Amino acid sequence: MTQVPTDIRALRDQGILAIAWSDLKADLPFVFLRGQCECAHCVNEWTGERILDPETVPADISIEKLELVGGYAVRIYWTDGHHSGLFTWERLRKLAQGTD
Numbered sequence: 001m002t003q004v005p006t007d008i009r010a011l012r013d014q015g016i017l018a019i020a021w022s023d024l025k026a027d028l029p030f031v032f033l034r035g036q037c038e039c040a041h042c043v044n045e046w047t048g049e050r051i052l053d054p055e056t057v058p059a060d061i062s063i064e065k066l067e068l069v070g071g072y073a074v075r076i077y078w079t080d081g082h083h084s085g086l087f088t089w090e091r092l093r094k095l096a097q098g099t100d
Helices: 030-035 089-097
Strands: 007-011 016-020 025-029 063-069 073-078 086-088
Touching: 007 063, 016 030, 025 030, 025 089, 030 073, 086 089
Parallel strands: none
Antiparallel strands: 007 016, 016 025, 063 073, 073 086
């Protein structure tokens, strides 16, 4: 079963999403995280080919809003207008561990 974070914060002045679980803490840079979106706008759902080139993500990208989705994910509203992707707790944990 996927662990639910104990804390999640958008630290806009630092450009990071600070996320903590009972046994792990991580600071994920906004620009990195935006480039990791796996929604159908960013990754071709049939081929798995990345549509969004992470190199094109603006260096000053920020999070406007975080929205919990059920008990399993968060929707991030980005300053570039994107908000269709969901980041599950499992995916965020993998990104935090550098295993995805």
